[in-house]
Amino acid sequence: MDYWTAVGEVYNVTLSLSFFILALLMFYIGRKGYKLNNRYGGISSILCGVCFIIFGYYNSLVRFFPYPYNGFMVWWIGIILLVNFSFFKLIKREIKKTELKNESSVIENEKKTLLARYVERLTKENPYKEKITLKMEFIRKSFHLSGFLLVLAYFGLPFLFPVTRIISDGVIELIHNIEPAYTLLWGDLSLFPFTIGDPISNQLAVFYLTMMALIGALMFAIISDLIRIMWGPEYSFFNFLTRSMLRNKEKNAAGPQIYIITGFIFSYMLFMVNLLNILAVFSGILIACLSDAAAALIGRKYGKHKVKVRSKDIKSVEGFLAGMVVAYLIGLILVGPIYAIVGAVIFFITDYFPIFTADNLLNPIFIPIGIQLLAIILGLPMGW
Numbered sequence: 001m002d003y004w005t006a007v008g009e010v011y012n013v014t015l016s017l018s019f020f021i022l023a024l025l026m027f028y029i030g031r032k033g034y035k036l037n038n039r040y041g042g043i044s045s046i047l048c049g050v051c052f053i054i055f056g057y058y059n060s061l062v063r064f065f066p067y068p069y070n071g072f073m074v075w076w077i078g079i080i081l082l083v084n085f086s087f088f089k090l091i092k093r094e095i096k097k098t099e100l101k102n103e104s105s106v107i108e109n110e111k112k113t114l115l116a117r118y119v120e121r122l123t124k125e126n127p128y129k130e131k132i133t134l135k136m137e138f139i140r141k142s143f144h145l146s147g148f149l150l151v152l153a154y155f156g157l158p159f160l161f162p163v164t165r166i167i168s169d170g171v172i173e174l175i176h177n178i179e180p181a182y183t184l185l186w187g188d189l190s191l192f193p194f195t196i197g198d199p200i201s202n203q204l205a206v207f208y209l210t211m212m213a214l215i216g217a218l219m220f221a222i223i224s225d226l227i228r229i230m231w232g233p234e235y236s237f238f239n240f241l242t243r244s245m246l247r248n249k250e251k252n253a254a255g256p257q258i259y260i261i262t263g264f265i266f267s268y269m270l271f272m273v274n275l276l277n278i279l280a281v282f283s284g285i286l287i288a289c290l291s292d293a294a295a296a297l298i299g300r301k302y303g304k305h306k307v308k309v310r311s312k313d314i315k316s317v318e319g320f321l322a323g324m325v326v327a328y329l330i331g332l333i334l335v336g337p338i339y340a341i342v343g344a345v346i347f348f349i350t351d352y353f354p355i356f357t358a359d360n361l362l363n364p365i366f367i368p369i370g371i372q373l374l375a376i377i378l379g380l381p382m383g384w
Contacts, residue, residue: 003187004067004186004187004188004191005067007067007071007187008067008068008070008071011067011068011070011071011073011074012059012060012063012067012070013060014074015059015064015065015070015073015074015077016056016057016059016060017056018056018074018077018219019052019053019055019056019059020052020053020056022049022052022222022226023049023050023052023053023056024049025049025226026045026046026048026049026052026254027045027046027049029042029045029226029229029230029252029253029254030042030043030044030045030046030048030049030253031046032252033045033251033252033253034046036251036252038248038249038251038252038253039355039356040249040253040311040355040356040357040358041249041250041251041252041253041254042252042253042356043356043357044253044254044259044356044357044358044361045253045254047357047361048254048258048259048262048361051262051265051266052262054266054269055265055266055269058269062273064208064211064212064215064269065208065211065212066193066208067191067193068186068187068191068192069193069208069209069212071186072212073212073215073216073219076216076219077219077223080219080220080223081223083237084223084224084227084237087235087237087240088227088231088235090115091115091119091234091235092235094113094115094116094119095119095123095234097116098116098119098120098123118234118240119234122232122233122234123234127233127239127246128233128246128247128248128250128251129246129247129248130247130248131247142293143257145289146217146289147285147286147288147289147290148286148289149163150210150213150214150264150282150285151282151286153206153209153210153213154206154210154278154282162206164205164206164209164210164213165202165205165206167209168194168202168205168206168209169196172192172194172195172196173196175189175192176189193208207272210268211265211268211269211272214261214264214265214268215265217261218258218261218262218265220238221238221255221257221258221261222254222258224236224237224238224239225238225254225255225257225258228255229252229253229254233246238257256358256360259358259360259361260288260289260360260361260364262361263284263288263360263361263362263363263364263365264285264288264364266364266365267281267284267285267364267365267368267369268281270368270369275372276368276369276372277335277368277371277372277375277382279334279335279382279383280335280339280367280368280369280371280372280375280382281368282334283330283331283334283335283339283340283343283367283368283371284343284363284364284365284366284367284368284371285364286330286334287326287327287330287331287343287347287363287364287367288359288360288363288364288367290326290330291323291324291326291327291330291347291363292323292351292359292360292363294322294323294325294326295315295319295320295322295323295326295351296319298318298319298322298323299315299316299318299319299320299322300319302316302318303315303316303317303318303319304316304318305317305318307320307352309351309352309353310352310353310354310355311354311355311356315351315352320348320351320352323347323348323351324344324347324348325344327340327343327344327347328340328341328343328344330343331343331344331371334382334383335371335382335383336380336381336382336383336384338374338378338380339371339374339375339382342367342370342371342374343367343370343371345370346363346366346367346370347363347367350362350363350366
């Protein structure tokens, strides 16, 4: 084994260990949340931990990325840890300054900084709400538009290459421009797995870079979320960026962004080992993103016929109908009219029946699997 092969193995082992460590932490907070009577968040967090164990074993046996992209991901994790640690120290210093000012009883008229206002709001009022405003709900659901970004990354548009291919070509040009520095850090250019102009290389770049975007987003969100759970919401950088839109279900448990990204990665991983059709995967992703958002927003705004689901949450008939219509339309566009029915039905089942499990985790996993199973049974092609 030469030096750079050994370096690649170290990066791969580090990435696998990262998933196993995240799994242990999710089991810890899931058990804690369950004991503190947040069964929904506790069980959902534990299921995420199970997924992380699967991700770790998959990376150990198959690998999510070739070298040097596994190294890029490890560096990304290191940067996220550094950013979150720095933010943690800033908030801790701001809290200490606030405490000293309160003890001194001196009235100061200086203008408060953004961090000071943030800390004051998070420490003086409970950031976890039973019910958030419609405006906050809309802001939360706007994150679901990330599904469109994934479609753009993988497929592009009729007049645009996939974003991942553009990024891949840009990286190749960059490393050629900085060849001495790149060779020092990552080895000879011949070790780089992708080339410009080769159709097979371009397709592989789209596969791997889409997964890299998913795992990179997961790491960015989950490290900050673990800090929120273990030390408090005021220490969470992600919480700072999203202006603390938290619900009671997220107390002592992971946030919905963790569940939905975990589901995305799980389904996309099954596609990469040829168990799922990519159209089924993106049907599940877009239904999980857009149907859930439509159901929540339409239900909040126009829902008049209330329904108590099995988790004891109060939803509405109008919300269910909006979600199922959007789910069917997404399926109709991507996989055709027959398989679209499966997507809409599974969306309804995961929205109504689960008692202690987040639909954000279930939808992007079970919808693609359901569509694929029906395709195997019927033998009909997906799409148009």
